[in-house]
Amino acid sequence: MSQIYTRIALIGLGLVAGSLSLATRRAGLAAETVGTSRSPETRAIAREINLVDRVTDTAAEAVKDADLVVLCVPVGAMEAVTKEIAPHLAEGATVTDVGSVKRDVIAQVAPHLPKGVHFIPGHPLAGTEHSGPRSGFAELFDNRYTILTPPPETDPDAVARLRAYWEGCGALVEVMEPDHHDLVLAVTSHTPHLIAYTMVGVADDLRRVTDSEVIKYSAAGFRDFTRIAASDPTMWRDVFLTNKDATLEILGRFTEELFALQRAIRTGDGAHLHDYFTRTRAIRRGIIEAGQDTDAPDFGRVGQRKEGPGE
Amino acid sequence: MSQIYTRIALIGLGLVAGSLSLATRRAGLAAETVGTSRSPETRAIAREINLVDRVTDTAAEAVKDADLVVLCVPVGAMEAVTKEIAPHLAEGATVTDVGSVKRDVIAQVAPHLPKGVHFIPGHPLAGTEHSGPRSGFAELFDNRYTILTPPPETDPDAVARLRAYWEGCGALVEVMEPDHHDLVLAVTSHTPHLIAYTMVGVADDLRRVTDSEVIKYSAAGFRDFTRIAASDPTMWRDVFLTNKDATLEILGRFTEELFALQRAIRTGDGAHLHDYFTRTRAIRRGIIEAGQDTDAPDFGRVGQRKEGPGE
Numbered sequence: 001m002s003q004i005y006t007r008i009a010l011i012g013l014g015l016v017a018g019s020l021s022l023a024t025r026r027a028g029l030a031a032e033t034v035g036t037s038r039s040p041e042t043r044a045i046a047r048e049i050n051l052v053d054r055v056t057d058t059a060a061e062a063v064k065d066a067d068l069v070v071l072c073v074p075v076g077a078m079e080a081v082t083k084e085i086a087p088h089l090a091e092g093a094t095v096t097d098v099g100s101v102k103r104d105v106i107a108q109v110a111p112h113l114p115k116g117v118h119f120i121p122g123h124p125l126a127g128t129e130h131s132g133p134r135s136g137f138a139e140l141f142d143n144r145y146t147i148l149t150p151p152p153e154t155d156p157d158a159v160a161r162l163r164a165y166w167e168g169c170g171a172l173v174e175v176m177e178p179d180h181h182d183l184v185l186a187v188t189s190h191t192p193h194l195i196a197y198t199m200v201g202v203a204d205d206l207r208r209v210t211d212s213e214v215i216k217y218s219a220a221g222f223r224d225f226t227r228i229a230a231s232d233p234t235m236w237r238d239v240f241l242t243n244k245d246a247t248l249e250i251l252g253r254f255t256e257e258l259f260a261l262q263r264a265i266r267t268g269d270g271a272h273l274h275d276y277f278t279r280t281r282a283i284r285r286g287i288i289e290a291g292q293d294t295d296a297p298d299f300g301r302v303g304q305r306k307e308g309p310g311e
Numbered sequence: 312m313s314q315i316y317t318r319i320a321l322i323g324l325g326l327v328a329g330s331l332s333l334a335t336r337r338a339g340l341a342a343e344t345v346g347t348s349r350s351p352e353t354r355a356i357a358r359e360i361n362l363v364d365r366v367t368d369t370a371a372e373a374v375k376d377a378d379l380v381v382l383c384v385p386v387g388a389m390e391a392v393t394k395e396i397a398p399h400l401a402e403g404a405t406v407t408d409v410g411s412v413k414r415d416v417i418a419q420v421a422p423h424l425p426k427g428v429h430f431i432p433g434h435p436l437a438g439t440e441h442s443g444p445r446s447g448f449a450e451l452f453d454n455r456y457t458i459l460t461p462p463p464e465t466d467p468d469a470v471a472r473l474r475a476y477w478e479g480c481g482a483l484v485e486v487m488e489p490d491h492h493d494l495v496l497a498v499t500s501h502t503p504h505l506i507a508y509t510m511v512g513v514a515d516d517l518r519r520v521t522d523s524e525v526i527k528y529s530a531a532g533f534r535d536f537t538r539i540a541a542s543d544p545t546m547w548r549d550v551f552l553t554n555k556d557a558t559l560e561i562l563g564r565f566t567e568e569l570f571a572l573q574r575a576i577r578t579g580d581g582a583h584l585h586d587y588f589t590r591t592r593a594i595r596r597g598i599i600e601a602g603q604d605t606d607a608p609d610f611g612r613v614g615q616r617k618e619g620p621g622e
Contacts, residue, residue: 145527145528187533194569199503213495217496224535226594233584233592241579241581253516268552268555273544279515280511283525
């Protein structure tokens, strides 16, 4: 893979930024990666483990002469960090982000950027439940979708270049409208996360079932929920606050359906339950056929492994 | 491992029965395993792949001279199968089951068993989303809990023998009251399954997000739900119909908590969300420390693998 940018500035040094730096190096996509974090501790760790080529103390320094700037901060911090870097951006630079919500991020970032800078919002659909500067790995984006939501007037060359960069990091790239992105993610990610958090919270609250029982007997379904519910609290708080409309819409649909199933249980309507449970199998088959999961029966098993190094 | 039973009869030849037969052979726990299924097709497959030592056409034949009989049929079929085998059970035999619900199974099975037979209800907390005679593998129970719920008057030697058998199959064994079992499982398994089924159903219904989008962008949370929601519909229908009280209780708690989080999103109460999401991380750590899952960051990754052969 050949070099696509000269200098990439990563603002924030968590899971996604760290993985981007390692994926950039793996494929030789930039001459230099520069990174920064508000936290002195995070910056020290990043230096210690050589996470990026150069760590700067401020975001303003990091973006100097960068032709790609990637905002890797929680969605709630996008506006503040944009104001900080705006005066220091190079003419012709591309600014992108990795936020899980797109309409709100555009509203926070776009108004503060100078003319001559290309703003191409993005979202890699890749993550783990781990966070922080030590959590990154080069394979994070491999075979995962990254969605770009450029405004209609965006320079097509800048979009093509950013697409090539993400593909160089291993990702499959799609372009989408921001509002549609937010709705799709409310279904496939945001609402499932809220539900998982809720279920784990209920288990933790229940006095008659002890935490140790929940932990010991978590094999059969709940374990997957706890994995989801271990994700970064700040990131997810910001997701729900900034994708409020779509999340509340999907939550409304969810509770409506849940009440219908609850009524079927209460009234003993086995046919309704069986029909519903049969229908949901088809979606699973589609996901496996699309290569987004394996068919290996690891559900409930100890010893799941990802391919690649990450431990 | 030495032989614990002379002849084990497996009634039903699905995932759990097949895995039991293979685990029994692996450790030499019985001189012979006999199996049967109502379905001629299932019996033919079991013969073809040598799943048990001998396949019989009827449950009555299967239990003849067996010193252990394991009911591996859906919870809703327990009473019918018990009536069928009861006249043919050997004096001193142990009858157990693998149903996900215990109070209801006891009510179905116990009244029909002859004197001189030990009834020790059981439930291995192990499964995959696959079902049928080809889905079994010897490692299914390794390091997983099997819960036994013997009535207080049960012969302790019969319980000890069944415990030794399950341990020989790789399981960790615990004894519990049936009602407590049903409540614990409502929290750790039954309600999470219902929620996952519901969320996948909502995604499938939503007209503005296509099924192909749900499938493509399922990386981030939803994918785990689809795996859960691919489980056997008949088994799960029966679970909800027979563990109605505990499931409805936990569902009530769940919707209460969900409404509180929904209100926090609507009113923009970020502190409430952040506190809630922080608390749920602790449970996850407990599960990993208890050895019931790994800490590998495979969440959202292609290429999950279980240890052992199963494909």
